[in-house]
Amino acid sequence: MVSTKLYTAIYVVLFVSATIQVLVEFAGLAYWTAFAVIIVLSAVKAILVAAYFQHLRFEPRSLTYLVVTGLLAALALTLAASYSIL
Amino acid sequence: MSERRPPTDTDDGTAGESLPDDGTVGERVPDGGMTDGGTTDGGTAHSDRTFVSGEHDADGHAFPSTSEIRRWLVTTNHKDVGILYVVTSLFFLLLGGVLALLIRVQLWAPRAVGETILNPAAYNQAVSAHGLLMVFWFLSPFAFGFANYVVPLQIGAKDLAFPRLNALSYWLYLASGLLFAVSFFQGGTFAGGWTMYAPLNVPTFMPDVGASTAVLALVLFVTSVTVSSVNFITTIHRMRAEGLTLRNLPLFTWTILLTVWMMLFAFAALLAALLILSSDRLLGTTYFALESPGGSLLWTHLFWFFGHPEVYIVFFPALGVMAETFQTFTGRRIVGRKWFIAAMILVALQSFVVWMHHMFLTSINLQIKTLFMVTTIGISLPFDLMVFALIYTMIKGRIRFTTPFLFTFGALLLFIIGGITGVFLGAVVLDYEFRGTYWVVAHFHYVMVGGVTALVGGLYYWFPKMTGRMYDEFLGKLHFGLYFVGFNLLYFPMFVAWQTPRRVFDYAPGLAPWHKLATIGGFVLAASFVVMFYNLTKSAFAGDPAEDNPWAYSTTAEWAIPSPPPLENFPGVPTYRDGTLSFRSDAPQLTAEADGGTAVGSTSSATPPAAYDAAREAHDEPASHASIWPLALSVGMFVLFFGLSGLRGGSFVSGAMGAVYLASSAVGGAVTFGSLLLWALEPFDAPAGGFGEAWPFAGVENGKVGMWVFLASDVVLFGGVIGAYVFTRVAFGWTGWEPIPTDPIPGLLNTYILLTSSFTVVLALVAAEKRSRMGVVASLVATFLLGVGFLVNKGIEWQHLFHEGLWLSTNVRSSTFFLTTGLHAAHVIVGLLITLFLVARAWRGAYLDDSQTVEYFGLYWHFVDIVWLFLFPLFYIL
Numbered sequence: 001m002v003s004t005k006l007y008t009a010i011y012v013v014l015f016v017s018a019t020i021q022v023l024v025e026f027a028g029l030a031y032w033t034a035f036a037v038i039i040v041l042s043a044v045k046a047i048l049v050a051a052y053f054q055h056l057r058f059e060p061r062s063l064t065y066l067v068v069t070g071l072l073a074a075l076a077l078t079l080a081a082s083y084s085i086l
Numbered sequence: 087m088s089e090r091r092p093p094t095d096t097d098d099g100t101a102g103e104s105l106p107d108d109g110t111v112g113e114r115v116p117d118g119g120m121t122d123g124g125t126t127d128g129g130t131a132h133s134d135r136t137f138v139s140g141e142h143d144a145d146g147h148a149f150p151s152t153s154e155i156r157r158w159l160v161t162t163n164h165k166d167v168g169i170l171y172v173v174t175s176l177f178f179l180l181l182g183g184v185l186a187l188l189i190r191v192q193l194w195a196p197r198a199v200g201e202t203i204l205n206p207a208a209y210n211q212a213v214s215a216h217g218l219l220m221v222f223w224f225l226s227p228f229a230f231g232f233a234n235y236v237v238p239l240q241i242g243a244k245d246l247a248f249p250r251l252n253a254l255s256y257w258l259y260l261a262s263g264l265l266f267a268v269s270f271f272q273g274g275t276f277a278g279g280w281t282m283y284a285p286l287n288v289p290t291f292m293p294d295v296g297a298s299t300a301v302l303a304l305v306l307f308v309t310s311v312t313v314s315s316v317n318f319i320t321t322i323h324r325m326r327a328e329g330l331t332l333r334n335l336p337l338f339t340w341t342i343l344l345t346v347w348m349m350l351f352a353f354a355a356l357l358a359a360l361l362i363l364s365s366d367r368l369l370g371t372t373y374f375a376l377e378s379p380g381g382s383l384l385w386t387h388l389f390w391f392f393g394h395p396e397v398y399i400v401f402f403p404a405l406g407v408m409a410e411t412f413q414t415f416t417g418r419r420i421v422g423r424k425w426f427i428a429a430m431i432l433v434a435l436q437s438f439v440v441w442m443h444h445m446f447l448t449s450i451n452l453q454i455k456t457l458f459m460v461t462t463i464g465i466s467l468p469f470d471l472m473v474f475a476l477i478y479t480m481i482k483g484r485i486r487f488t489t490p491f492l493f494t495f496g497a498l499l500l501f502i503i504g505g506i507t508g509v510f511l512g513a514v515v516l517d518y519e520f521r522g523t524y525w526v527v528a529h530f531h532y533v534m535v536g537g538v539t540a541l542v543g544g545l546y547y548w549f550p551k552m553t554g555r556m557y558d559e560f561l562g563k564l565h566f567g568l569y570f571v572g573f574n575l576l577y578f579p580m581f582v583a584w585q586t587p588r589r590v591f592d593y594a595p596g597l598a599p600w601h602k603l604a605t606i607g608g609f610v611l612a613a614s615f616v617v618m619f620y621n622l623t624k625s626a627f628a629g630d631p632a633e634d635n636p637w638a639y640s641t642t643a644e645w646a647i648p649s650p651p652p653l654e655n656f657p658g659v660p661t662y663r664d665g666t667l668s669f670r671s672d673a674p675q676l677t678a679e680a681d682g683g684t685a686v687g688s689t690s691s692a693t694p695p696a697a698y699d700a701a702r703e704a705h706d707e708p709a710s711h712a713s714i715w716p717l718a719l720s721v722g723m724f725v726l727f728f729g730l731s732g733l734r735g736g737s738f739v740s741g742a743m744g745a746v747y748l749a750s751s752a753v754g755g756a757v758t759f760g761s762l763l764l765w766a767l768e769p770f771d772a773p774a775g776g777f778g779e780a781w782p783f784a785g786v787e788n789g790k791v792g793m794w795v796f797l798a799s800d801v802v803l804f805g806g807v808i809g810a811y812v813f814t815r816v817a818f819g820w821t822g823w824e825p826i827p828t829d830p831i832p833g834l835l836n837t838y839i840l841l842t843s844s845f846t847v848v849l850a851l852v853a854a855e856k857r858s859r860m861g862v863v864a865s866l867v868a869t870f871l872l873g874v875g876f877l878v879n880k881g882i883e884w885q886h887l888f889h890e891g892l893w894l895s896t897n898v899r900s901s902t903f904f905l906t907t908g909l910h911a912a913h914v915i916v917g918l919l920i921t922l923f924l925v926a927r928a929w930r931g932a933y934l935d936d937s938q939t940v941e942y943f944g945l946y947w948h949f950v951d952i953v954w955l956f957l958f959p960l961f962y963i964l
Contacts, residue, residue: 004849004852007845007852011844014841015838015841015842018834018837021963022963025830025963031821035964038963042959046956049844049948049951049955050952053844053944053948054944054945054949060784060785060786062782062783062786063783063786066794066795067794067797067801069798070351070798070801071801073351073355073438073801073802073805074801074802074804074806074808074809075805077391077805078808078809078812080439080442081387081391082812083451084445084450084451084454085380085449085451085817086451086816
């Protein structure tokens with residue numbers, strides 16, 4: 001499936017991108033720019049963990065859809081609720 | 087019953103005792119004709135009848151017979167659990183019904199405070215408890231009694247995918263209901279309506295301990311529902327007979343499938359809401375406090391995101407019963423079956439995007455109100471299609487007015503009224519007038535109790551299958567007559583007297599005649615249930631023996647096997663390969679790795695029973711049917727939650743009761759933990775899946791599907807809690823909100839630690855696959871130590887914050903920080919306990935041949951890691 005070497009490489013990428021998130025915060029960017037960069041980095045990390053550590057990449061796609069459905073439900077609740085009071 | 091069988095006999099169902107051993111009815115002509123999932127072919131089952139008995143004996147596990155109490159405490163068999171669900175839910179119907187009659191007595195005439203029959207606080211409790219009990223502890227569990235009993239039979243499975251979890255669902259359900267009953271005696275139960283709106287639901291306004299207990303009882307109930315959803319989703323997707331594709335699935339099973347999918351996501355959102363509310367009540371966070379920005383709106387969003395799908399969750403099984411009985415008693419396949427199914431799928435999806443129509447009178451903006459009005463009106467369209475499909479089925483068929491059909495036909499009429507009156511409420515402008523009135527009360531009783539009507543029909547329909555005896559048809563029809571008259575007399579006047587304010591016992595005197603009519607109707611409805619209880623109780627023990635298939639033109643598989651069915655349901659492996667149901671007499675060889683629908687062994691239907699027996703011994707481990715740990719675990723959680731109810735603001739109430747609550751928490755916690763441990767150590771053979779149709783999870787074993795389904799619900803749980811934070815922060819003003827920890831470095835350190843622990847879990851799995859015992863142990867120990875490091879680091883951080891004067895109840899910013907990261911930490915702690923268990927077993931050489939457990943644990947642990955990847959930026963940086 002996946003070699004230990006690849007697992008290690010992914011671990012290093014995760015480690016570094018977590019560091020970058022904090023560096024971005026200290027870099028003094030505009031708030032919403034920094035916000036976007038940091039959230040995108042989190043999403044990328046999450047996808048890496050799910051795809052390789054949870055090996056969703058190598059499972060039938062239905063399991064991915066299952067998790068994405070849960071995620072969509074949570075996002076629908078959060079975004080629609082937040083929009084309703086804007 | 088006088089006759090007793092030896093305890094080794096595992097025959098199922100009490101009625102079997104007075105039946106001749108091999109059943110009485112002999113050969114029966116297959117019904118043929120129009121089908122769900124192909125034609126049932128009873129003949130095949132019957133030719134193997136003697137062999138069916140033999141199968142029981144082969145299973146000689148000293149499984150107690152149905153006449154012993156012990157059987158009902160340890161059973162994990164889906165049919166037993168189904169019966170337990172039905173009986174228990176009817177008990178809660180009585181409890182909720184008595185409360186309803188108290189309400190109706192009170193409403194006989196408008197009365198001022200001081201002249202009431204119930205005192206005002208008691209009236210509020212009666213109204214709230216009636217709603218909660220009926221919606222949660224009666225309606226869904228009643229339907230799930232049938233689901234438990236019938237779904238595995240309809241899909242051709244021996245049992246559910248996880249029989250012990252199924253027993254756990256039942257016992258947690260009972261425990262939660264009893265806990266709710268206890269809440270009446272702790273100063274009074276929850277009194278803020280079944281919707282539990284904020285800020286009325288916090289201790290400031292509802293200080294009784296019993297109110298906390300009611301909330302905790304709901305938490306326990308949701309746990310039961312989640313376990314049940316995971317189980318049914320795995321079962322229905324993975325354990326269908328060969329040829330039984332979703333397209334051919336019987337309609338009742340279809341409705342249950344859609345129901346459990348809705349339950350999985352909707353109840354996770356409710357769990358988020360309830361955990362936050364519990365935290366507000368027990369630990370002192372301030373999410374829903376009066377002064378929190380958006381607090382009361384937050385509750386309505388979380389509650390109704392669950393609450394609207396819940397309407398369909400309780401109604402869909404009823405719809406399934408209607409579809410089944412309409413087909414059976416008109417002798418006609420449902421008209422537009424494909425479209426009927428499509429409409430139900432559409433409703434299940436749409437149900438998650440209509441929730442704000444319950445909030446038209448709140449301060450949400452007009453744009454979103456308009457949008458949700460559109461989606462709400464839209465959701466009535468697929469229902470129209472279903473109603474017309476049912477009507478055309480009647481027109482095209484030849485109706486036989488048996489008791490089950492009378493009830494489901496009545497249910498259709500009631501649902502049409504309930505549905506049409508609901509469309510009024512979906513319009514924003516009309517809702518301004520109708521909200522909070524008896525129009526709403528009448529509407530949802532027509533819908534929900536309309537659903538109950540169909541389920542009562544289901545009870546009569548499956549009663550002969552479940553008991554092996556026929557009910558009395560005259561009493562059944564009498565029940566229907568009283569029920570239908572009582573129902574309409576009770577609820578229709580509420581439309582007329584719609585200006586009565588909901589949940590309030592005082593109303594305009596001019597409306598009194600209508601309320602008097604309604605009260606009379608309430609008692610007629612109650613009397614009709616007396617007839618039912620008499621009829622069914624008497625018939626269960628002394629009714630005429632029922633045939634395997636008492637209904638002509640029934641088409642689903644449960645009618646092709648004896649009434650009641652034997653312990654393992656089928657005389658062989660059910661298959662629809664040839665378009666009709668038959669039983670293959672060769673057991674497929676199922677291995678743990680390759681059971682993805684391709685592992686079915688060679689087929690030779692002609693194999694005689696003796697050869698089958700040999701094949702069975704060679705291939706098929708006898709399934710287990712008993713475990714005491716689901717019960718023990720539920721007792722533990724009942725005692726634990728009872729103890730926790732005594733918490734207020736993070737410490738136990740003062741006085742002797744405080745000591746009782748503390749002791750109860752400790753004892754309950756110990757029993758819970760011990761039961762879990764012994765559960766994990768108990769050898770138990772669950773039926774494997776993948777022997778037939780398994781779309782879309784072919785090639786993934788049951789355990790992994792179950793784990794992922796559970797994780798999907800956990801996504802929604804964390805989504806709800808994180809969503810609550812986002813919503814509160816938006817209400818507060820996003821950029822004006824400073825993160826609670828001023829320094830992100832401890833959080834970054836914890837991110838490093840968790841990422842590393844995820845990596846070590848990956849290494850553990852790699853080591854297990856390489857069969858390195860020390861590798862597995864070392865990696866898991868490293869994971870454990872890293873997890874402990876995470877918690878210690880967090881502890882130090884929390885202590886610093888505490889000394890700076892920041893704690894859970896300081897303000898809503900600190901509340902969201904501590905609760906969200908605390909919930910995550912709780913997940914870490916659970917993971918660490920599992921790790922310890924794995925380390926101990928890995929030390930003795932486990933997991934080298936079978937790394938699945940390590941893999942499943944990894945899925946959980948990585949999920950916890952992923953959650954932190956979002957909590958860290960949201961709570962430390964942004």
